[in-house]
Amino acid sequence: MGNPLVEVAPAPAGAAPINLFYSQNTWIEGAAIDQLHQVACLAGVRRVAAFPDLHPGKYGPVGCAVLADRIYPHLIGNDIGCGMSLFTLDKPTRKLRLDKVAQKLRALEGPWTGDANQYLRNAGLLTGLERQSLGTLGGGNHFCELQSVGAVYDEKSLAAIGLSKGDALLLVHSGSRSLGTDVFNRVFDQHHGLEPTTQQAQAYIQDHDQAVAWARVNRQVIAVRAADALRADIRLLADSPHNLIELRDDGYLHRKGAAKAEGTLVPIAGSRDAPSFLVKPCGNVAESLSSLAHGSGRRYDRASMTGRAGKMKSDRERLERTSFGGHVICDDRQLLIEEAPLAYKDSEQVMADLVATGLAEKLAALHPLITFKKARDEERTQRREKQSRLRDRRRGR
Secondary structure, three states, X not given: OOOOOEEOOOOOOOOOOEEEOOOOOOOOOHHHHHHHHHHHOOOOEEEEEEEEEEEOOOOOOEEEEEEEOOEOHHHXXXXXXXXXXXXXXXXXXXXXXXXXXXXXXXXXXXXXOOOHHHHHHHOOOOOOOOOOOOOOOOOOOOEEEEEEEEEEOOHHHHHHOOOOOOEEEEEEEEOOHHHHHHHHHOOOOOOOOEOOXXXXXXXXXXXXXXXXXXXXXXXXXXXXXXXXXXXXXXXXXXXXEOEEEEEEOOEEEEEEOEEEOOOOOEEEEOOOOOOEEEEEEOOOOHHHOOEEEOEOOEOOOHHHHEOOEOOOHHHHHHHOEOOOOOEEEOOOHHHHHHOOHXXXXXXXXXXXXXXXXXXXXXXXXXXXXXXXXXXXXXXXXXXXXXXXXXXXXHHHO
């Protein structure tokens, strides 16, 4: 049944009710609570739900769901359709040499040269739509991770989907790349939301839905690239978007860093040195707005990670390995520090809160083995190449 819901401290009169789905054992930054109150006071907001991965975001809280009678693009931001897709590999982890896998996954760096139009057409999207970005992760917290099924909590349910302990998986976290940014930029000045009947609102929703579909295809292509590099076949287990708006009978449901709890399987991501979890959503708590946490959530923002991790070269080298015996591929030193495991909350505690509040049931823990992030800083690389060319010219004089 779960624990009773905890209601946020009293908000200003007329604010929407806020329901919290986390315990006192979970770290929640005060700024995130402030942002929740600000959202609850927005015109037309009817209800807010917050989850244990809650943390402050650029335009509003991350790790929440918001029901409103109007459309708030800022609650979603630019990475429209961002989410996680989980795939099985047809090779068990015991047959994979992690050092070789780490090198092979570097094939994900750079643009994809495959037939983008085929995938776009199959998804009902226009051919050529942002094809230069298709199959690429992007920066920030996006990743492609080789995982192994660890602890099994529901052997029968896991067997029903063809999984057992030791099986290899790919978890892909990415979004709509430049397409979502373009869509968001067209409504960036609409801080007070969009009335659904307006032409601008209808155009935004159409573009938003297209970005959500594109992001789903993008995750598929990234997984295909990874599988090809490993000479393996893949099978999709779950696709779980967590940045999107959906029209329901009672209004527009905004999910920002909140997974849909309406499917049969949802991956809950940990950090690159902590387990992720495969869960079965319970979907029986109305106050949760058919949503649940999408991952661990940040404990420290990017700026504050400088000085907390990677101070010494030896520290940075340790950040490239995991306690599970795996590797982290990230040649961008600053990103390696910003995304250090210390930056994230305890995934075990997040999972405990989801179970205690009746939002999800654990099926299995997923151990990170190889985490591929943006392997290099493209701007920095281009700058170095330019400087190198200038030096060569000077030497030739």
